[in-house]
Amino acid sequence: MDKHTLYIKNLQLSYGRKTILDQIDFKLKTGDIHGLLGLNGAGKSSLMQSLSGSNKKADYHAFVDEHSVDLTQQHLQHVAYLPQDPFVIKGVKVTDVVQFWYPDHENQDKILYEPMLHSMHHKKVGILSMGERRFLEFLLVFYLPHPFLMLDEPFSGLAPLQIQRVQELIKEKGSQKGILISDHYYKNILQITSHNWMLRHGKLSLIKTDEVDKVYRKK
Numbered sequence: 001m002d003k004h005t006l007y008i009k010n011l012q013l014s015y016g017r018k019t020i021l022d023q024i025d026f027k028l029k030t031g032d033i034h035g036l037l038g039l040n041g042a043g044k045s046s047l048m049q050s051l052s053g054s055n056k057k058a059d060y061h062a063f064v065d066e067h068s069v070d071l072t073q074q075h076l077q078h079v080a081y082l083p084q085d086p087f088v089i090k091g092v093k094v095t096d097v098v099q100f101w102y103p104d105h106e107n108q109d110k111i112l113y114e115p116m117l118h119s120m121h122h123k124k125v126g127i128l129s130m131g132e133r134r135f136l137e138f139l140l141v142f143y144l145p146h147p148f149l150m151l152d153e154p155f156s157g158l159a160p161l162q163i164q165r166v167q168e169l170i171k172e173k174g175s176q177k178g179i180l181i182s183d184h185y186y187k188n189i190l191q192i193t194s195h196n197w198m199l200r201h202g203k204l205s206l207i208k209t210d211e212v213d214k215v216y217r218k219k
């Protein structure tokens, strides 16, 4: 599979007079799994929304394989995004949601035959538990064809076995996609990432695994 690189240059985001992201440069290659850490309100979701083109207030230059790209043109399918908040409508059945997202049988089967989702096909999304719904949403975004994937709190509300399965899938797919993951359960992240970024005061810097605990304890 071809390798791709996403490069973001000089990302700037302010809400009113408050600067959230300050002159951030960021590079992610397919095959890389990077963690995004930071205290509440540091700007992790804002960064992921910006990188996936869903935050229209962000200002930056984006390149894929050195070609300038407009990430807000989401039909170009550069970066997929799992948002922190639930997004699947409650009143529809799991099978219908999956068929809507994936018209092809191959991808439908990958999701519907996922062992931890198998017994839920005919349930409406609204009666799934929080963890079941989050797991479904993760799978929906995970199998999209985009080469880059932003996962905002994918472990939130998941049971330990589901966390393990999400980690397995991310590691398997890590060889094909460039993945950035943020989660407050940062130990789940550190188990699967090669590099970790800390977002503080609008700036992004690499952080070593053994320094992460210290930052969160200082809180």
Ligand SMILES: Nc1ncnc2c1ncn2[C@@H]1O[C@H](COP(=O)(O)OP(=O)(O)OP(=O)(O)O)[C@@H](O)[C@H]1O
Residues within 6 Å of the ligand: 015, 020, 038, 039, 040, 041, 042, 043, 044, 045, 046, 047
């Ligand atoms: N649409 C918005 N308008 C104004 N301020 C916003 C908006 N979205 C986020 N903020 C502010 O930007 C800052 C960063 O928020 P963001 O959600 O990106 O942080 P986070 O690191 O993801 O936080 P958490 O870990 O708590 O989810 C916060 O102070 C938040 O209140």
